[in-house]
Amino acid sequence: MLVHAHPDDEAIPTGATMARYAAEGASVCLVTCTRGERGEIVTEKLAHLREEGPEALGRHREGELAAALAELGVHRHVWLGGLGRWWDSGMVGTPENDDPRAFARADLSEAVRAMVEVLRRERPTVVISDDANGSYGHPDHVQAHRVTMAALDPAADPGYAPELGEPWQVPKVYWTALRRESVRRLAATIGFDIEDDMPGVPDEMIAAEVDGREYAASKVAALRAHYSQVDLEKGFFGKLSLLPDFGVEHFRLVRGERGPAGEGEHGWESDLFAGLAANGSAR
Numbered sequence: 001m002l003v004h005a006h007p008d009d010e011a012i013p014t015g016a017t018m019a020r021y022a023a024e025g026a027s028v029c030l031v032t033c034t035r036g037e038r039g040e041i042v043t044e045k046l047a048h049l050r051e052e053g054p055e056a057l058g059r060h061r062e063g064e065l066a067a068a069l070a071e072l073g074v075h076r077h078v079w080l081g082g083l084g085r086w087w088d089s090g091m092v093g094t095p096e097n098d099d100p101r102a103f104a105r106a107d108l109s110e111a112v113r114a115m116v117e118v119l120r121r122e123r124p125t126v127v128i129s130d131d132a133n134g135s136y137g138h139p140d141h142v143q144a145h146r147v148t149m150a151a152l153d154p155a156a157d158p159g160y161a162p163e164l165g166e167p168w169q170v171p172k173v174y175w176t177a178l179r180r181e182s183v184r185r186l187a188a189t190i191g192f193d194i195e196d197d198m199p200g201v202p203d204e205m206i207a208a209e210v211d212g213r214e215y216a217a218s219k220v221a222a223l224r225a226h227y228s229q230v231d232l233e234k235g236f237f238g239k240l241s242l243l244p245d246f247g248v249e250h251f252r253l254v255r256g257e258r259g260p261a262g263e264g265e266h267g268w269e270s271d272l273f274a275g276l277a278a279n280g281s282a283r
Contacts (some may be wrong), residue, residue, distance in 0.1 A: 001113075001124035003030045003080075005103065006036035006088060007065035007138035008226035013135070013176040014128060015072060015219035016212025016247040017272070022073035023215065026273075029076035029122045030069065031115070033144050034103050036061045038088035038096050042231045049228070058084065060228060067225035073216050076122070080147075083113040089139040097139060104139035108150065111143075113161060114202030115151035120165035126272045127152075128251065131175040145175070152255065171276055174208065177201050179250055185200045186240070207253035209262065210267040216247030 002018065004010045010018065022028045035052040035058035041049055049057045062083070069077055069100050080086070089104035090096025097104060103111075120126075134141025154160040156169040180200035210221070220241050223230045232238050240246065251272065259274020261267035269275075 001031060001119070001122050002128050003031045003033070003127070003129045003144050005033045005134075005144040006033060006039065007061045007128070008036070008039075008229045009141070010065075010071070010221070011068055011219060011222040011226065013178070014249060016215045016251050017128075017210045018074050019072045019215035019218040019222075020210065020212040021272075022075075027076065027122075027178055028074045029078065029124065030074060030116075031078045031080055031118055032065065032088050033080045033147070034088045034140060035059075035079075035084060036088050036229070037183050038094075039229050041228050046157070046228050054087070057218065058087070062205060062225045068222040071221040071225055073218070074199050078118050078122075081111065082116070085110075085114075085275055089105040089143075092139060102139075104143045106143065106147075108147065111147045111165070112151045112154060114275075115147050116155045116161060117164045119151060119155040120168050123168045125171050125276055127173045128272075129173070129175060130254065131177070135176065135178070147174065149173075165264065169257065172272065173254050174251040174272060175254055177206050177250040177252045179203060179206065182245075184251075186212055195209075201252065204267055205252055206250050206266070206268055208251040208272055208274075209264060209266070210249045210251070210272065211247070212249060213245070213247035219247060222269065 002014055018028055035042055037054035037058035085104050086103035087101040089102035128139045130145040156167050158167045178200045180202050183200035224232055230237050259269045262270030
């Protein structure tokens with residue numbers, strides 16, 4: 001189960017991982033926290049949405065997400081709290097941060113309860129979320145991390161909201177990770193200085209490397225489906241998607257036991273489910 005703040009967030013750091021596990025027959029569920037109502041529209045073909053406002057953009061992005069998940073082969077999707085319960089909060093320091101509908105302003109107890117309900121229903125053996133910085137500091141990414149982590153223990157507690165279903169203890173929890181070496185290589189290769197916002201993490205903090213290069217085309221197709229937000233013909237994502245390791249994704253293990261080392265030089269897990277089969281957990 002993956003938790004992401006907005007439509008398109010699933011494809012950028014985890015699209016190849018999702019496509020790989022879906023193709024291998026694992027049950028893959030995406031939880032999206034907002035419809036991305038405050039996103040920046042990057043194509044003039046959708047300029048009318050700027051005039052129609054955030055609700056119109058949110059409805060449009062619902063369709064983009066459905067198309068992206070079809071490209072990834074993922075069929076289980078949940079809007080946290082129900083469709084439209086929380087709105088995109090906008091970038092740090094913008095007026096949208098103060099909107100009472102903003103996910104960043106969500107009552108934590110309500111959002112955690114909604115997440116516990118999903119965890120108990122889906123009963124995932126692996127959960128993936130953003131790190132505490134929300135990858136690059138976006139308020140909704142930070143909140144998605146906060147809510148996910150805060151829901152794990154209540155989900156396993158029989159005394160917490162028994163009406164939400166049987167308790168469930170998630171065996172392994174990962175945060176998405178961008179290698180510091182990759183950040184530096186990106187800056188040098190494609191000419192975008194992203195180190196201030198996304199410094200990346202050192203290799204010793206990474207636990208898993210998922211080789212999804214076989215599914216890189218599906219990841220690119222999913223990104224292309226988010227055409228209101230992502231321009232693959234030019235700019236950052238256009239260059240990023242052409243890199244040979246675009247389908248290789250990295251993760252930090254923050255809960256659970258690390259599985260056997262993979263074959264790579266770092267000894268990282270090559271499978272997020274590594275070590276679980278021996279404990280009776282399944283995909």
